[in-house]
Every structure is written in structure tokens, then in C-alpha cells.
Amino acid sequence: MKCSACAFEAPIGKFRYLYNARIDSSITMRQCPQCEQWLAVDELLGEAKDVVNPGEAPWGKSAGIEGLAEDVQV
Amino acid sequence: MSRRDKWKSARDAMMAPLGKTKGVKTRESVPEVCCGKCEMWFENAYSSEGRGTCRVLKMGSEIHSDKPTYVLEGDAGLISYFNMDASHCSYFSKMELIDTDGTECSDPLFRRALRQMKKFNE
């Protein structure tokens, strides 16, 4: 897998596993051992999608808020 | 060895450093090659004074001397401390990513949020 921040390349297991973005999604967060950035990773594809900064949520909105308009992230 | 005796040696290893006069010097010393910098070392989650367990070596192992003894089978991992000299241990494997930030919560595999470790890294 290739780090989307510093391009460091290693097998996925070398990237420190942090936690899932949401248990029912294949997106997880891992940390690059070289640049230490938090990355959103698609575990199905084994690909780093993007860097995740505070306030960003790779899983989008919370469950169950459909129809409760103002709770939806814009 | 009876069940009690077997576990007594593990208990004693866990409790032994307590009650010994150590002063500042011993507490501040962090050898260049030590358990806290090894990827086989797993920080104890019950106490965070720097105790941990080896994920390879079992109780009964001895890694300090020039001729270490390695026990690889048993019920409990070897208890060691972050600043225990591991220069003679042939299982030592340097950890690349050591996390010294205690703000996020513990991952005993990566976390070494001890003041002495930070100082050492600077």
C-alpha cells in the first residue's frame, strides 16, 4: 500500500492499524510509519484513500439521521 | 513445579522491583537497546509505570547476562520494563514507529508515553 501523504510503500500490515471508521464500512484508519499521518484506507481494495484530519469523517454522516435535515453534514 | 510455585515466580517478577531503593539515577536510565524500543514488547495495560510483557519470550527467560536464557513455551510472557537492558537479547527487534503522545488512548504495542522515553527521543 502507498501512503497518500508521503508515498511510503509497504504491505498494508506495516501501516499501524488505528480503528474502523464505522463497523459496517470497509473504510478504516491507519497510520503511516514514515510520516505518521492518519490515512483512510479501503480494506477491500487495500488502498489508502486520503489523509484524515481532525473534524473529517471518512464515513460521512452518522447512521439514522436521514430525514433529520440539519444533522446532515454539508 | 506446583501450580502455585509456577505462578509465584511470575508474581515475584511482577512485584520484585517494588520495595527496592532505586533513587533518581536508576529511574532515569534508558539504555540504547532496551525493551521499550522493541516491537516484541507490549506495555501492560493495568499499570503504566513502564512494565510490559514480551510477546515472544515466556517466564523463566533471562536476558540480562552475556548468555541469556530463552524460554519459548509456557503460560505467561516474560515481564520486563521499558528501560530494561535488551542489548544481549537476540530477539530484540527495533520498533520503527514509537508513539510517545499520551493524548490518544493506549495501544500497548506502540505506546511508550513515558517522560524518560520522550527525553531520549529528543
Add this chain to the structure above:
Amino acid sequence: MGQSTARTEKESSVEELKNRREWWFVAEKTRSKRLDYLRKGVWKKGAIGGNYAPGIKIDLTFPQLFIDKWQEHEGEAIMLQKAHALAHVLDNIPIFITDNSQIMGYIGSAPHNIVWHWQGISMVNEEIYNEEGIIPEPEEESLEILANLNDYWGGRTAVDKLARVLDPEDAVKFMSGAIGWGTPTSAATYSTKDFDYIFKGFEAILAEVEERMEETEEKLQGNPSPEILPLYDKLPRWEAMQIVLEAGIRYAERYARLARTLAEHFESDPERREELLRIAETCERVPAKPPRNLQESLQFDHFVQVLSRYETFEGAWPHRPDYIHGPYYDKDVNQDKRLSKEEALDLVGEHLIRTHEVGIFAPKWAREGLQGITGTWVWTMGGVKPDGSDACNDMTVAYMQAARLVRVSNPTFGFRWHPKVKDEVMRECFECIRHGLGYPSMRNDPVLVANTVHWYGHPVEEARTWVHQACMSPCPTTKYGCQPMRMASATANCAKMIEYALHDGYDPVVNMQMGPKTGDPREFKDFEDLFGAWVKQMEWLRNILVRTVNLGRVKDPEFFGRPFLSAIYERAVETGTDACDPSNGDRGNAWVTGFTWVENADSLAAIKKFVYDEKKYTMDEVLDALNANWVGYEEMRLDFVKNAPKWGNDDDYVDDLMVRCLREVSRHSKENRCPSNNTWPLLPENVSGNIHYANLVGALPNGRRLGDALYDGGISPGPGLDKKGPTAVLKSCGKFDHVTDGRAFLLNQRLSPTQLSGEKGYQLWKAYMKTWADLGLDHVQFNMVDDATLRAAQKDPEKYQEVIVRVAGYSAHFVDISRKTQDNIIQRTVQGLG
């Protein structure tokens, strides 16, 4: 985000802020100048994630004062030795009066200091030495002091002594950190307090002690017999009680003296001078004598809490302040009109702030398990009187209103709901929840009174006095009902039950044979074999924790000693015993806290369905996937998450398994006995232990990986896995008996602030609460802050310092919890009501 606006919070009017539901800014603008000063002045003592906030330092004056006298009295009975040391501390620790404050008392020598109790556990002493950021300047000098203290206490602490008595296998496994937490000693504990007794005043208790001592000395001069032999040990205990009670009175008098000095020599503002003289008069009166007005009753209460925490780490704050202080509020505000409502609100608000500022060092596991706070200080509100009539009063309302103004994360409230609660009080509860405080948690009083009678045999009149012993467990505040030492160490990491059942008792994470060998799951014939293994692992896990804690409890008077707590416990004063001595009539109120519980039901259900019923996967495949932490098995993992039945959806397939698990535990709870020969029921809840244990529980068949946060509640569904709406959640939770199937059950729910705005919102919530009560649930608590605000707070924490969230069993300022915990809260399903 619906809150993007051209005007900043500073420029906006209170009405605009209310319309935007920015309650934290509303509070800042509407509270009195005094409360605003005190609120902003308070130092943050809860850890931010796992670290203390910048500027917080460990107090070195306290341990040095203590050890001076401790060593001088070496060889005396432990309670007496400790009483001398504590009295010396109380006579000499620096005290301070903060500008604008009216309630006195603090644990430590400066407002930014946190104390610790070195007599408890050497590992914690060493942790403090190694901890970054909290060592006072000059660091070199402080480290020398700490090293000397630690060298002295090493091997002498309560847990060091206990570890030598415990079965060594139990000691090693307990301290592995994998199966539970806590310290089996009252060095880290909490205790119920009976203010009906304490408010007699320390002088009255001293007179009682004196009388007992005289009677006993008389007997010692009589005929020799075996009966008089235990009396020799009682005398030093009573003497210890005398020493600490007298020291407590002198400690208050020191504040009185300082207040008078300030009034006479320093203060130029006549209004503040009056206040200082009133403070002096108050501290001269209490705790020596009974309180006469609201300021005195609040002050008496706070002194007792502070003195208790000089003696030990009280990690919770069992209390019912509306019930205790209500009569004084009524007299001052309604009858004598000595205080206006606003003046009373200032006192009540400050009571919350003075409590919030208490800081005691917590080891890392406790900081991680209780992120953002110092302990689970859940104050009990509402409920009934011993005769069953409504106990809510004006003070109940005042506390709710003050909480919305000062927005502290500790203490929080648990409200004892019952059918006679008036609508105006329910509205106050809802306003607190609507303002995003996450409290009060709602407790079902009739259910919990019955539960307290069922498990421990407390008489119903006594059960009706109950307070939250910590976040959840009710405990009566009566002479024999008070629990002197909460055995927090009986806190089980329950997900290990299913993990060990699947690994023949071996713990792959900490590399240790932990539970019994219950067999290779590949050899299990059917689901019953797996369930049988689960039962054995469950029993083993509970047994080891309960054994450890029972021993800790019995040994506590010998290894630790509680002179102050004993002095305020009627049964200890009467019998000349340590308050923690189980032989003095204590009825028992023990429970096992069940962290990470719900994973068991979801995991068992997934295997039952896929391996045994549908035979879609073999046990081999499941174990391979788990051993690989699901890496390389993502499609299979998603199948286990999405297509296996999940708790909280009113699905009998999994709900029946949950009930079956609870009933097995319930049976075993009656087989486990506490030192008072009473039961050990299970209480599923998590605080933020679900985050602490995330890296200690391996992959499970519910679809989690090692590292993923565990489910947040005691019976809450997994975040995002409750797909059928709030009523289905309540129905699942209503399938077992909240009286007989366990001690109490924590349920987190997240609601939409937009949906619940206005009168319509209140009515929707009230209808939901009716369903909750009809189904016989004992607990529910709410988060009502939207995604957008929480994400904005992650990005810009400085701006959102007073945004609060309910974690589990407690509330925390959102900015004080780790990112993983923040994300876990955002992941929770937002339930639409109606």
C-alpha cells in the same frame, strides 16, 4: 452545517444563540458575573484523552507533610498512625480563597495541583514519577522528592501487601490488565455517606465517641474474659476518629481565620467584605455543629467531601444534594427570604464548580477509561422519600438550572424518575438534555428500588434513600446500607468471555493462558458446546475478580485504614471498627461492572447463524479470519456485520441469546458471595472502557478488529447497527427483567436536536419516556448534539470548550476526549422519535 452565520457568538444576542441552539454560548452570556469568573477560573483536572492538561502539577506538599507524621508514629495501629498523619496535613496544608468564591475547601496546596494517595499502590507512585508534564518545577528537585517517597512506599502500599497474600496466579492474571481494572483496596474507591447522621455535627459525633471509649475503658477494668479482648483494638480506632474529627474542625477554622483576615486587612469592597465575614461565620459553625442555612449546609457537605478525599482517592461521589439541601433552600428562599433565588443559584452553581475542580491523580487505565473527568461523580436527583412520596423539591430545580449555566462535566446528575414526578420537574430534566449536557441520566425509581431489595435484601424504606454509588448502581444511604468501599476492581472486560471461549482460554493479545481450557472450538459439535464454553469462561472471569476484591475488602482495615470515613459512619462509631470492616453490620451492595458486554450476544448470534444454523462458514474459517484480525477477509467480515442478527433491532434470534447470557450470569451472581455474604450481580456499562480495551480485545465474530472501539453502552446496540428505530431498541432492552436479571443496564441513545426543539420536541421525548417506563427499563441517557457541531469542535477545540457529550455513565467536554472516543460518539445512531 446549519449554523453558518455572519455574526459571531460574541456579537449575537442570547435569543439568536438560543435559536441556533448554541447553548454553551448562551450559558456564558446568562450566568452571573461571579459564576462566570469561577467557571472560567477553574483548572481542568480530568485528563485530555490520556494526558493531563498543561499547567496541572502533582502536589508534593501533601505527601511530604503526611510522611513526616506517618514515620513518627510508625508501629502504631494503622488507623491511628494515619489519623496523626492526616491531622498534620490538615493543620499545615496551604489553603486559599479564590476571588468571588463563597464555598471553601480544596484537596491540595494550590488550585492547579492534583493530589494522589501514595499509600495505595506502588505502581501508581512509579507512574507519577514517569509521567510527563505534571512534575512541578524545578523538575530535578521534584524528581528527587518523588524518588525518595517512592523508595519509602515501595512494598509498603496496600496493594503491594495484598499481592503477597493473593493467590499468585490470580495476582498475575488480575494485573495483566486484560480482564478487568481497578485496585482491590479502599485507596482507590468511593463510599456512600449518610448525611442524616453526619449533619449532627462533628462535636456531637465526638461526644458519642467519647462515651463509647469511657464505657469500653470501664469494661477493660472488669473481669478478664475472652469477650473483652477485642476491645483493646477498638480504643485506638476511636482515638483515630477523634483525631481526624478534631482536625477537620480545625481545618474549617483555618478558612474562617483567613476569611476574617481578608475582610479586616485586605478587602476594600464592602459587599465582598460582608461575604468574607459570612464565610468566616460559616466555617466557624460547620462541620463542628449542625448547619442552619443553605450556605452552611453546602459548606458542611463540601468539607466532608474534601476531608474524605484527603484520606483516599474517592473516584465517585455518591450524593443526593437536592434531598439533603432542599430543606435549607426552602427555609432561606421561600420562608425566611434570607436569600433571593439568584443568590441561591450562585451558591448552587458554585457548589458544582467547587466539586468540578477536585482533582486526584488517576493512573492511565483510569484516565483512559474515564476520559475528560476525574471520577464518575453522578449526583442523584429526584426520587422518593422513605415513605414513597415524591422527594423532588426546589433544590432539584435549582441544580438543573445551575447545571445549564456552569456546564461542568463533573458532577453530573442521575434523575430518579417515578410516576409522581411533576411535569415542571420533567421539563427541567429535558432542558438539561436539550442543552446538550448529556445529563441527567434517567433512572426508573420503582424498578431500581425493587432491584435493590431483590439483590441485597435492603428494607424497602431504606432502598428508597438510594444514591448512585458511581454512575449506575443504587445504594441506600442508611446506617447498614452505606457501602464504604466500592470494589471497583470487580470490573470485567466481558468481551474476553467470548474471545476465550473461541481460543481455549488463551489470550492471544497478552500472550497468556488466562481462562480454563474449554476445548478447541473446531471440535465443538454444536452451538451448545460453544455456549457451554462461554459459560465456563464467564464464571472464571467473574470468580477471579470477585475473589480478589473480596480479599481486598477484608484486608483493607489492616492494609489501608480509614479513620475519617469511620468517624462519619454510624455503625463504625458505634462498634469501634474501621468503616470497611464487613463485620460491623454492612449489608453488602457489591456488583461486577460489565464492560464490553454486548459483543457477547452479537458474536454468539453470528456464529450460531452462520456456522451452526446455515453452515455458511466453518468454524475453521471463522477462527482463521479472527486470527488474521480479519485482514484479507473483508468481504466475510462485512457479511458478519451486515447479515448476522444484531442486538437492538427487536430480533428474537439475537435478543433471546442476550437474555440467556444474562440469566446465566444472574444465576452465577448468586453463587458469588461478598464478605457480608451477599450477592454479586452484573452491571453492564462502559464509561470509556470501550476505548481503553479496544487494543486489548482481539477480533470478534461481530465484525470488530483488534483496535476498533467496542460498543459504547451496557446494553446499547453497536453504533450504527440499530437499524429499526428507537422503539425497537427499547423493545430489545425490555425483553429481560431489570429487577432480577442484573444490577442495572446502561443504555445510550442519541437524539436529534432539531427534531426535539420547542414544545413539540418535549412532547415527543415525554412519549418516548412513557414507552421506556412501560417496558420496565431502568436507565437511559441521551446525547443531543449534532454531527456538525461535533466535527466543528474537533477542528477548532478552543472555540468549543463547553460543548459536552454523554460518553457512557458520565459526561465529558467533547474537546477533552481522544479522537477515537470522539469518533465513536459521532458514529452512534441518531434516533428519530415519533
Add this chain to the structure above:
Amino acid sequence: MATCKDCKGFFAREDDQDRGDCVMRVTDPRQAYYKAVPVEADKDASKCSSFRKR
């Protein structure tokens, strides 16, 4: 030798003139307060940075 009783911040106890409180004004980054530390009246104050001659 300057002693505590010579200092403006010293307030003797009514019941014991040999002892008293050293009262100081402290302003920390968050709040301001008055602090009292028990001291002996005759304690050497020559090295005390807060000493203010009475």
C-alpha cells in the same frame, strides 16, 4: 535577622501569638486568590522572596 512576624503578610493567631498565617495574594493563569500558609512567628524570613517589611 528578618523573621515572619516582621512581615506585612504575617497574621498571628489569637490563641497563640507564636504562630500565625502567612497570607499572600496569588494570581495564576486562570484565577486570583489569597493563600494562607501556617508559619512560626520567629521563622527566618531572610531568604523569603515574598517578605515585605512591616
